């Protein structure tokens with residue numbers, strides 16, 4: 589991938605992010621975001637390490653990332669912490685555009701026509717003591733049902749593009765799973781999914797990309813499936829024990845279910861007794 593093109597494209601998006609600080613802020617917000625991107629791009633384990641390494645990298649940081657100064661720890665946190673996640677969603681367009689131009693989107697098609705997106709949630713903050721207005725809360729109880737501890741979390745639902753022939757996984761978009769503005773209830777992954785699908789379609793429009801979404805057992809849910817259909821996204825959804833399988837058995841007993849199977853082995857054994865990249869496929873019609 590053309591790294592210079594990627595960095596330049598991100599720089600332009602960062603400069604367009606809405607300023608939320610006081611008018612006389614000396615370092616532009618775009619510089620903070622560019623420093624944060626460089627920190628992850630260079631795989632520094634923390635902001636502290638980025639700051640320690642800054643002096644010996646100063647010339648390269650300016651040449652490659654156009655970073656001209658080292659922001660203080662607190663100024664950088666104040667600058668970035670208050671940016672609404674929605675204000676930087678447009679940044680995902682930059683690498684996706686490059687993937688399209690380099691032909692990677694075409695190379696990553698599965699079943700001849702689909703780009704396969706994997707969806708899953710991840711937790712990136714947890715504390716027993718420090719919380720903000722958007723934190724998810726979890727009450728921990730003892731055997732008597734008494735609350736012994738409350739913890740505070742931030743989570744995110746991510747969509748990535750993957751292909752069985754490529755080691756790399758490409759981020760497509762993500763949505764914060766956090767308490768929504770004015771809400772007194774926790775947010776959940778399924779609700780974040782309902783917000784994320786339209787964002788994904790904004791980045792990978794129907795007229796250009798046929799998408800196959802892969803979801804875990806949290807998603808076999810009527811309104812969610814109808815929304816996937818509305819956005820013309822095909823899907824594979826894992827099903828756990830419970831209501832859906834009971835319904836499948838009921839429909840099978842009523843002979844209202846059609847099943848087609850392709851027990852085709854596509855993978856190769858890489859572990860003793862194990863096979864990767866293999867699945868038995870069944871098509872069911874109600």
Ligand SMILES: [Zn+2]
Nearest residue numbers: 719720722723
């Ligand atoms: Zn919080």
